[in-house]
Amino acid sequence: xxxxxxxxxxxxxxxxxxxxxxRTSGVTPGGSFNNYAVSWVRQVPGQGLEWMGRIIPxxxxxxxxxxxxxxxxxxxxxxxxxxxxELVSLRREDTAVYFCxxxxxSVDDAxxxxxxxxxxxxxx
Amino acid sequence: YxxxxxxxxxxxxxxxxxxxxxxxxxxxxxxxWYQQEPGQSPVLVIYQDYKRPSGIPERFSGSNSGNTATLTxxxxxxxxxxxxxxxxxxxxLAVFGGGTKLTVL
Numbered sequence: 460x461x462x463x464x465x466x467x468x469x470x471x472x473x474x475x476x477x478x479x480x481x482r483t484s485g486v487t488p489g490g491s492f493n494n495y496a497v498s499w500v501r502q503v504p505g506q507g508l509e510w511m512g513r514i515i516p517x518x519x520x521x522x523x524x525x526x527x528x529x530x531x532x533x534x535x536x537x538x539x540x541x542x543x544x545e546l547v548s549l550r551r552e553d554t555a556v557y558f559c560x561x562x563x564x565s566v567d568d569a570x571x572x573x574x575x576x577x578x579x580x581x582x583x
Numbered sequence: 584y585x586x587x588x589x590x591x592x593x594x595x596x597x598x599x600x601x602x603x604x605x606x607x608x609x610x611x612x613x614x615x616w617y618q619q620e621p622g623q624s625p626v627l628v629i630y631q632d633y634k635r636p637s638g639i640p641e642r643f644s645g646s647n648s649g650n651t652a653t654l655t656x657x658x659x660x661x662x663x664x665x666x667x668x669x670x671x672x673x674x675x676l677a678v679f680g681g682g683t684k685l686t687v688l
Contacts, residue, residue, distance in 0.1 A: 498677060508617070508668050510626065510677040522675050558624060565637060568628035568672060571617040576624055 461485040461563050463574035469581045476547040479577045481559030483540040491571050493517035497542040498570065499533060503555045511557075514542060549581045584673035586680035593686045599658040602683045604669030609648060612671045614652040616645060617683075619666045628667075629654060661687050 466480040481499075486492045498513040512523035516535035523531055532545045542559060557577045560570035587605045594600035604614060614632050617625035627636050629645035632652065642657040656663055664687045669680040 497673055500677075501659075501678075507666075507682040508619075508670075508679040510679060513677070524676060560625075566627065566630045566634070568613050568616075569627050569670070570625070571627045571630070573624040 460517060461491070461572055463559050463561070463572055465557075465559060465574040465577045466532075468578040468580070469507075470582065471549050472583055473549055473581055475549050476545060477549060478545040479557050479559075479579070481542045481544070481574050483561070486540055491564065492535055492540040495563070497533075497535065497559055497561045499531075499544045500558045500560055500570075501555045502558070502576075503552070508558075508576055511544070516542070539562055546579075549579075551581050553579060554581045555579060584671070584676075584678050586669055586671065586678055588667075588669060588680040588683045590677065590681070591684045591686065593688060594656075594659045596661060596687055597658055599685075600659045600663070600685055602654045602656075602667050602685065604652045604654070604680050605607055605650055606671065609650050609652055609671070610648045610675065612647075614645065614647045615670045616643075616654045617668045617670065618663075619668065656685075659685075663687060 462484045464482045469477050471477050483492045493516045496513040496515045499511040501509050511527045514521045514535050515534045535542045559574040595619050616629040618628050619625040630640050630644045632647040633645045644655045666682050668682045
């Protein structure tokens with residue numbers, strides 16, 4: 460069974476950066492991890508879901524939402540089936556839950572598996 | 584690309600709830616719907632407009648035509664009280680609607 464396991468909660472100061480990990484378990488490094496994009500989605504407290512960007516591990520190809528393009532970098536390590544999302548120049552408004560998500564073979568064009576979420580608190 | 588959802592919808596137990604999602608020529612795109620309970624990760628309930636993932640009850644259904652997609656929950660139960668989000672892909676970017684809080688009362 461494919462699962463996404465994210466790193467733990469973070470507390471950061473304004474102006475610093477954070478790097479969150481998302482490991483795909485239940486897949487072989489050369490298997491579906493490579494072929495299906497991993498997306499990152501954030502949710503500010505009390506607000507909706509906001510897509511930040513995605514990476515296709517096989518290609519290293521990334522796409523970012525315009526809002527985050529200047530501050531976010533998404534990477535993937537095929538050997539450990541892990542994706543990373545780094546956000547720099549943190550602001551208090553970046554306090555949110557960050558999710559990774561992707562599809563499996565069971566669906567098309569949708570996110571049918573999600574990580575448990577990583578809480579980021581930005582505070583001085 | 585913008586998706587518009589009503590902030591809230593109310594329904595009585597056992598009746599049918601309809602949650603809409605509006606966008607320009609939305610019928611030309613595939614719509615997915617997610618259910619999210621407080622403090623939990625979202626769960627996919629409908630993809631490609633009307634398809635249900637394995638394990639999702641048959642009371643969840645979807646449609647999409649023109650500028651509006653609709654998530655319909657038949658025989659709504661108390662456990663269906665959640666936030667619901669629509670989502671599409673537009674030019675390689677994922678877009679979520681603002682979310683609808685479904686209240687079962």
